[in-house]
Amino acid sequence: xxxxxxxxxxxxxxxxxxxxxxxxxxxxxxxxxxxxxxxxxxxxxxxxxxxxxxxxxxxxxxxxxxxxxxxxxxxxxxxxxxxxxxxxxxxxxxxxxxxxxxxxxxxxxxxxxxxxxxxxxxxxxxxxxxxxxxxxxxxxxxxxxxxxxxxxxxxxxxxxxxxxxxxxxxxxxxxxxxxxxxxxxxxxxxxxxxxxxxxxxxxxxxxxxxxxxxxxxxxxxxxxxxxxxxxxxxxxxxxxxxxxxxxxxxxxxxxxxxxxxxxxxxxxxxxxxxxxxxxxxxx
Amino acid sequence: xxxxxxxxxxxxxxxxxxxxxxxxxxxxxxxxxxxxxxxxxxxxxxxxxxxxxxxxxxxxxxxxxxxxxxxxxxxxxxxxxxxxxxxxxxxxxxxxxxxxxxxxxxxxxxxxxxxxxxxxxxxxxxxxxxxxxxxxxxxxxxxxxxxxxxxxxxxxxxxxxxxxxxxxxxxxxxxxxxxxxxxxxxxxxxxxxxxxxxxxxxxxxxxxxxxxxxxxxxxxxxxxxxxxxxxxxxxxxxxxxxxxxxxxxxxxxxxxxxxxxxxxxxxxxxxxxxxxxxxxxxxxxxxxxxxxxxxxxxxxxxxxxxxxxxxxxxxxxxxxxx
Amino acid sequence: xxxxxxxxxxxxxxxxxxxxxxxxxxxxxxxxxxxxxxxxxxxxxxxxxxxxxxxxxxxxxxxxxxxxxxxxxxxxxxxxxxxxxxxxxxxxxxxxxxxxxxxxxxxxxxxxxxxxxxxxxxxxxxxxxxxxxxxxxxxxxxxxxxxxxxxxxxxxxxxxxxxxxxxxxxxxxxxxxxxxxxxxxxxxxxxxxxxxxxxxxxxxxxxxxxxxxxxxxxxxxxxxxxxxxxxxxxxxxxxxxxxxxxxxxxxxxxxxxxxxxxxxxxxxxxxxxxxxxxxxxxxxxxxxxxxxxxxxxxxxxxxxxxxxxxxxxxxxxxxxxxx
Numbered sequence: 001x002x003x004x005x006x007x008x009x010x011x012x013x014x015x016x017x018x019x020x021x022x023x024x025x026x027x028x029x030x031x032x033x034x035x036x037x038x039x040x041x042x043x044x045x046x047x048x049x050x051x052x053x054x055x056x057x058x059x060x061x062x063x064x065x066x067x068x069x070x071x072x073x074x075x076x077x078x079x080x081x082x083x084x085x086x087x088x089x090x091x092x093x094x095x096x097x098x099x100x101x102x103x104x105x106x107x108x109x110x111x112x113x114x115x116x117x118x119x120x121x122x123x124x125x126x127x128x129x130x131x132x133x134x135x136x137x138x139x140x141x142x143x144x145x146x147x148x149x150x151x152x153x154x155x156x157x158x159x160x161x162x163x164x165x166x167x168x169x170x171x172x173x174x175x176x177x178x179x180x181x182x183x184x185x186x187x188x189x190x191x192x193x194x195x196x197x198x199x200x201x202x203x204x205x206x207x208x209x210x211x212x213x214x215x216x217x218x219x220x221x222x223x224x225x226x227x228x229x230x231x232x233x234x235x236x237x238x239x240x241x242x243x244x245x246x247x248x249x250x251x252x253x254x255x256x257x258x259x260x261x262x263x264x265x266x267x268x269x270x271x272x273x274x275x276x277x278x279x280x281x282x283x
Numbered sequence: 284x285x286x287x288x289x290x291x292x293x294x295x296x297x298x299x300x301x302x303x304x305x306x307x308x309x310x311x312x313x314x315x316x317x318x319x320x321x322x323x324x325x326x327x328x329x330x331x332x333x334x335x336x337x338x339x340x341x342x343x344x345x346x347x348x349x350x351x352x353x354x355x356x357x358x359x360x361x362x363x364x365x366x367x368x369x370x371x372x373x374x375x376x377x378x379x380x381x382x383x384x385x386x387x388x389x390x391x392x393x394x395x396x397x398x399x400x401x402x403x404x405x406x407x408x409x410x411x412x413x414x415x416x417x418x419x420x421x422x423x424x425x426x427x428x429x430x431x432x433x434x435x436x437x438x439x440x441x442x443x444x445x446x447x448x449x450x451x452x453x454x455x456x457x458x459x460x461x462x463x464x465x466x467x468x469x470x471x472x473x474x475x476x477x478x479x480x481x482x483x484x485x486x487x488x489x490x491x492x493x494x495x496x497x498x499x500x501x502x503x504x505x506x507x508x509x510x511x512x513x514x515x516x517x518x519x520x521x522x523x524x525x526x527x528x529x530x531x532x533x534x535x536x537x538x539x540x541x542x543x544x545x546x547x548x549x550x551x552x553x554x555x556x557x558x559x560x561x562x563x564x565x566x567x568x569x570x571x572x573x574x575x576x577x578x579x580x581x582x583x584x585x586x587x588x589x590x591x592x593x594x595x596x597x598x599x600x601x602x603x604x605x
Numbered sequence: 606x607x608x609x610x611x612x613x614x615x616x617x618x619x620x621x622x623x624x625x626x627x628x629x630x631x632x633x634x635x636x637x638x639x640x641x642x643x644x645x646x647x648x649x650x651x652x653x654x655x656x657x658x659x660x661x662x663x664x665x666x667x668x669x670x671x672x673x674x675x676x677x678x679x680x681x682x683x684x685x686x687x688x689x690x691x692x693x694x695x696x697x698x699x700x701x702x703x704x705x706x707x708x709x710x711x712x713x714x715x716x717x718x719x720x721x722x723x724x725x726x727x728x729x730x731x732x733x734x735x736x737x738x739x740x741x742x743x744x745x746x747x748x749x750x751x752x753x754x755x756x757x758x759x760x761x762x763x764x765x766x767x768x769x770x771x772x773x774x775x776x777x778x779x780x781x782x783x784x785x786x787x788x789x790x791x792x793x794x795x796x797x798x799x800x801x802x803x804x805x806x807x808x809x810x811x812x813x814x815x816x817x818x819x820x821x822x823x824x825x826x827x828x829x830x831x832x833x834x835x836x837x838x839x840x841x842x843x844x845x846x847x848x849x850x851x852x853x854x855x856x857x858x859x860x861x862x863x864x865x866x867x868x869x870x871x872x873x874x875x876x877x878x879x880x881x882x883x884x885x886x887x888x889x890x891x892x893x894x895x896x897x898x899x900x901x902x903x904x905x906x907x908x909x910x911x912x913x914x915x916x917x918x919x920x921x922x923x924x925x926x927x928x
Contacts, residue, residue, distance in 0.1 A: 117306070123536075124311045128543035129561060129580050133315060133573050136565045213435040217547065220437055221562065240441060240551065243449055250445050254438035261433035502706040509660055509701075510694035510721040510771070525711055599711055 012274050019270035025263030029256075033079040040073035044230050053245045063248040065238045071249050074230035075256055081231045082260065085142060085215040086208045089149040094204050096150065097157020102192060104158065105165025106184070115162070119155035127152045128217055135223035145215050145224050153207060160203050164196045198275040206268035209261035216257055232257055297593055304589045311581050313357050319570065320349070320356055364578065370571035374564075379575035382560060387579055389459055390556040392468070393548060394541045394587075396476025397483065398534055404480075405487025406530065410523055412488065413495035424488065431485030437547035440478035444551055447474055457553035475548040479541050486537070487530045495526040528599050535591020539584045607678045609779050609811035610636035610659070615672035617654050619664070624884045628654040630891075632672070632837045633909075634830045636779065641805060641812040643826035643843065645819060645858070649880050651835040652815050656783050659813075660697065661689045677778060694721055698772040702784040704764035708756040714740075714767055715752030721771060739770040743800060762793040766800070773804050780805075782814045786821065798825050819862045823847055828915075831855045834880050834891050841916030851910075851918035853896045890920070898922065 013019040032039065041061065042048075048068035056063045062071035104115040131148040138144045168174055174191055212232075218224030219233030220240075227234075232253055239249030344350060348359055363370070369379040408428065412421045434442075448456040460471035498504065499522050507517050546558030553559075557576050564572040617629040629651045636642045646652055657663050659674055661681055674681040676696060681689065701707040709717055718736035719729060733752055740748035743766040756764055765785060772780055782801065786794040798821060805812050816822055822829055822843065829846050831839040831854065839852040850856040857876045878895035881887055887894060889904040896903070902921050910923040917923070 117303075117310075120303070121307045121310045121314075123539065124307050124581050124585050126539045126542035126580055126584055128546045129558070129577065132546070132561045132565050133577050134318075136568060136570065136573055137319065209433070216435065217437055217543075220547070221550070223565065236438070236441060243441075243445060247445055247449070250441045254434075254442060257438055258430075258434050261435065262429065265429060265433055502701055502703060503709040505662065506699070506701060506707045506768075506771075507709065507720075508662055508693070509699045511690045511692070512694075512720065512723070513690065516720075521709060521712075525709075528711075 009274060013270055016270050016273070018266045022263045022266035022270060025259055026267060029079055029083065029260055029263070032076055033083045036076045036080055040070070040076050042070035042073045044069060044073035044077045045228070046070070053242070056248055062252040063246060065235075065246055065249055066242050071235065071252055074235050075232065075252065077230040078232040078235060079256065081142070081225060081229065082212045082215060082256075085145055085149075086211045089146045089153075089211045090204050090207055092146065093150040093154035094157050094200065094207075097154040098161050098196070098200060100154070101158040101161025102165050102188060102196070104162040105169060106188065106192070112162070115158065119158050122151065122155040125152055127214060128221070131214070131218050131223060132221070135218070135221075140223060141226055142215075142224075145218050148218070149211050149214055153211070156207070157200065157203060160199050161196050164199055165192055168192055168195055202268050202272045202275060205264055205271055209264040212260055213257060293596065296596055300589055300592055304585045308582055308585050309361075311585075312578050313361075315577060316357060316360055316574065317353060319574065321353060369575040369578070372569060372572050374567055374569050374572075379571045382572055383557070383575045383579050386555055386557050386560040386576070387583070389554060390542070390545050390549070390558060390580075391583070392459075392472055393476050393479060393545045393554070393556060394538060396472050397480035397541050397544070398538075400477050400480030401483030401487050401534065402530070404484045406491050406523075406527060408484065408488035409491025409530075410495060410519065410526070412492040413499065413522075413526075414518055416496065421492075425492075428485035428488045431481050432489075434482065436479055436482055436544035437551065439481050440475065440544075440548050440551040443474055443478050459554045459556075471552075471554070475552045475554060478551075479544040479548050482544075483534065483537055483541070486533060490530050490533055491523075491526050494529050495522055498522040498525045501525075524598070528595055531591055531595050531598070535588045535595075538587040538591075542580055542584055607638075608635045609638045609677060610634075610813065611673075611675040611678075612655075612659070613673045613675075615655075615658060615674060616670040617651075617658055617663075618668050618670050619654075620666040620668070621884065626883050627835055627886055628667070628883065629658065629835045630886070632832075632835070634837055634840060636811045636813050637828075638778075638811055639805075639809055640827045641802075641814055641825055643822035643829040644813065644815045644832060645817060645822050645829060646832035647817060647858075647880075649834075650832040652832060653783070654835075655832075656699065656781055656815065659781060660693060660699065662693075694777070695724065695775045696777055697779045697781065698775065698777040699781045699783060700765070700768050700772045700785045703788050704761055704768050705756075705788065707768055708764060710756055712755075713752065714754055714756065714759075718752070718767075718771055718774065721774065724775075736770070736774065739774050740767065743767075743770045743773075743804075744796075745770075762789055762796075765789060765793075765797060769797070769800065769804070773808055773810070776808050777810055780810050780812045782812060784816050786818075787816070794821065801825065819847070819859065831858065834886070835883060836891050836919065838892065838920070839916075839918040841912065841918075845913075845916045849912070849916075851912045851916065851923040852892075852920045853898055853922075854892045855918070857895075892920075 013023070041059075046069060048064065050068065051060065051064050052066055052068045054060050054064040054068070060070050060072070062075065064070055065074075100115055104112045107115075127148065130152060131145075134148055134151075135144060138147065168191065174187060177187055177191065215224055216231060216233030216236070219229075219231035220237045221233075222237065225231040225234055235249060236253040239246050239253055243250060348356060351359070367380065369383065371377075372379050372382050375382070408424050412424045415421050444456060448454045454474045455471055458471060460467035460469075495518075499518070504517060504522060507521050508514075512521070542558070545556060546562060548554065549556040549559040550562060557580050561573055561576045561580075564570075564576065612632060612634045615629055615632040616627070619626040619628055632651070632655065634642070634644075644652055644655070654667070657667070658669060659681075661674075661684070663669070669682055672682065676692065681692075708714070712720075715733055715736060718739075719732045722732045722735065725732060737748040737752055740751050745751050745763060745766050751759070751763075751767070756767075759767065765788075769785070785801075786797050789797065801812065801814075802825065804810075814822065814826055826843050828841065829843045830837050831846070831852065833854045839846060839850070839855050841851075846855060847859060850859055854876075861876060876895060881891065881894060888906070890896070890899070890907055893899045893903045900921075907919050907921045907923075909917045909919050910921075911917045912923055
């Protein structure tokens with residue numbers, strides 16, 4: 001039954017041109033990330049000082065930076081970092097948010113209020129400013145990026161899941177189950193979880209590019225990836241430092257970020273159109 | 284009697300929201316402070332730098348009360364803050380409050396500039412799209428909106444710096460303009476605030492369009508038209524008034540995101556402000572300034588979200604009843 | 606003297622994915638000056654479409670395919686939108702069904718009642734005092750205070766009184782009441798009906814009263830039009846139509862009216878069968894599929910047959926039934 005569901009969902013997504021566009025970008029990103037080494041024309045760490053500040057050419061498709069490193073190869077490698085951070089951070093913050101949200105929705109009133117207050121408080125931290133503050137305390141690296149993302153984003157999942165759970169809590173079919181003596185675990189796993197997952201995955205899809213942007217932003221500020229790592233943000237920072245010498249790095253470095261964000265945003269919206277029963281016109 | 288009753292309800296609502304906002308600021312800052320003082324590692328190294336002598340450290344520990352229990356330290360911290368003492372900026376030998384409050388107006392100008400851009404352009408675009416629903420203009424504006432949202436603010440900042448400042452030389456590349464010269468200030472503000480606001484133009488346009496279409500389908504719009512009010516009046520006076528409510532809310536909450544974007548805008552355009560102050564302090568491990576800036580940034584954000592909430596309640600009488 | 610409202614051969618189509626939905630077909634009705642005419646029919650019979658067409662406020666996918674709507678002889682179909690707008694609210698006004706949603710939630714009652722007097726040249730204070738006077742007239746206590754209230758601060762019955770006050774404020778020639786009592790409980794319903802009667806006498810307007818409640822129609826109206834599946838199937842003086850229904854559909858409707866039941870039954874009776882598909886309406890009589898008296902003759906479209914005087918029905922056997 002599950003397979004049929006996924007099949008039909010995929011089928012419906014393929015009928016939506018925006019979703020196809022989105023999936024093309026995302027599949028492209030994954031392919032580039034997997035075959036980054038194979039498609040890179042140069043070693044992304046190789047400093048070719050003779051070719052510093054080289055403009056785009058047939059040798060260096062997107063030019064080189066101030067150290068003579070190939071921009072295209074660095075951007076291709078950067079897709080790995082972006083995907084890695086996005087998947088890890090979204091999984092962690094999503095799981096935390098899913099659990100806390102269901103606890104808030106199902107638990108006693110005081111616990112709900114407490115968790116809501118925590119969600120509200122965490123929302124008060126502007127992401128990048130918190131990232132800067134924590135960067136002063138934590139070592140520089142991808143784990144710090146992930147910690148920042150988790151702290152600032154799990155509350156969002158929590159809120160959505162809580163709302164969804166609350167609306168289900170008093171739904172007739174759940175009251176009926178309860179009246180027949182079903183255990184809380186059965187209700188949660190058989191009824192609440194499947195109904196919560198739709199909005200949850202939509203939010204996750206929408207959040208993936210946000211996470212990628214945070215990683216790039218932190219790396220741009222020098223508080224993300226360690227020096228020398230070819231994160232998109234770090235590459236943009238190299239371009240910014242030599243904006244008058246290497247404008248092509250800024251132009252080329254921004255494009256993957258914009259494309260990936262577009263891709264995941266369109267996918268999230270297509271998913272919402274398909275999964276949200278309220279928005280779905282007819283089957 | 285009726286007016287009085289309503290005012291009272293609004294006041295009660297406002298009071299609740301203010302209390303919640305204060306609690307949020309208190310907990311958010313206390314949590315951060317706790318992390319700072321309990322993190323493994325010697326806080327004196329963190330605060331005085333690695334080269335401080337053991338004697339200096341011991342004296343500092345004592346004077347800062349670093350050996351007191353955590354709760355006592357938090358209480359003392361808030362005691363100092365409430366008496367107006369945010370600590371010393373040891374790197375430049377000035378009070379933290381001076382550093383922070385000379386930077387804050389620049390960031391506020393940036394954020395309000397961004398709100399100006401997003402509110403005017405976004406509402407115009409959204410109302411226009413809803414008015415011309417399903418025309419090709421509506422579609423173009425829909426695609427533009429998504430594009431605006433998808434472009435990360437620091438990429439927009441970099442692109443606009445590259446295009447408008449470096450290449451076309453229409454706008455200045457660095458600084459916040461001459462002090463006291465409003466025109467120069469605005470000239471320097473235009474591009475950075477646009478870079479921050481662009482994404483929000485997209486959000487606001489989409490929200491205004493959607494809620495406008497929803498509103499135009501409401502029965503009371505049909506009533507207004509059945510009473511012969513003009514289409515213009517109905518759309519821009521009746522429907523828009525309802526349709527901008529969610530946009531106000533979103534912009535209020537969005538100020539958090541704009542503060543994050545402001546960090547990039549301040550660094551890309553080399554402007555003074557809270558963002559660049561924290562950035563510089565982090566590279567210099569200047570913790571008192573980081574803490575002070577965080578306090579002000581969070582306070583500013585929570586206050587703005589609160590104001591947006593209250594404005595919303597004032598505009599939408601239904602909100603207060605909830 | 607010309608009738609206040611004359612509808613003739615009105616045909617309205619909605620463009621849908623399945624083709625043109627014929628929401629109204631060849632509808633004719635008259636509302637004589639100073640009379641109250643009821644329209645009765647099940648949901649889906651085209652009542653709402655008719656109101657929208659009378660106001661010339663149609664959804665984008667709707668189109669008047671044929672027919673005319675005249676207000677005191679002036680043609681509304683195809684009239685310039687400026688002229689139509691000028692007539693709305695002044696010559697024709699409406700009380701909508703759901704008072705919870707038909708008033709603007711973010712504007713005070715006073716502001717809404719002031720706005721609809723935009724044609725008047727007097728000052729705002731004068732407009733507000735007129736509004737308050739009218740609120741008092743429709744029976745709202747403390748009308749001045751109500752001007753500052755928002756719709757959600759009033760009860761459903763109060764809101765419907767506000768809606769009626771707005772509708773009669775400009776002393777229209779024709780007042781359309783679209784099931785104004787459906788959302789209210791029975792006691793309020795009686796009060797609202799009485800109020801409408803009084804206002805009609807004071808202002809002298811004609812009223813087109815739409816309802817699915819036969820009792821209310823019988824109580825209030827002079828004449829009644831019975832609608833089924835987008836067609837007017839019978840029209841006549843109220844007493845005449847209800848005592849001597851000349852169309853089988855009217856007869857069924859009266860049989861099924863819960864208000865008429867003499868004995869308690871477990872299930873409310875309903876007319877068997879469904880409304881026909883309006884994208885491809887059947888040939889001949891529209892009610893044929895659900896009529897237990899249908900014969901081969903019913904495969905041809907019946908004309909409106911006069912039963913007596915001003916009572917007619919679209920049934921081949923109208924004369925037999927009405928007798």
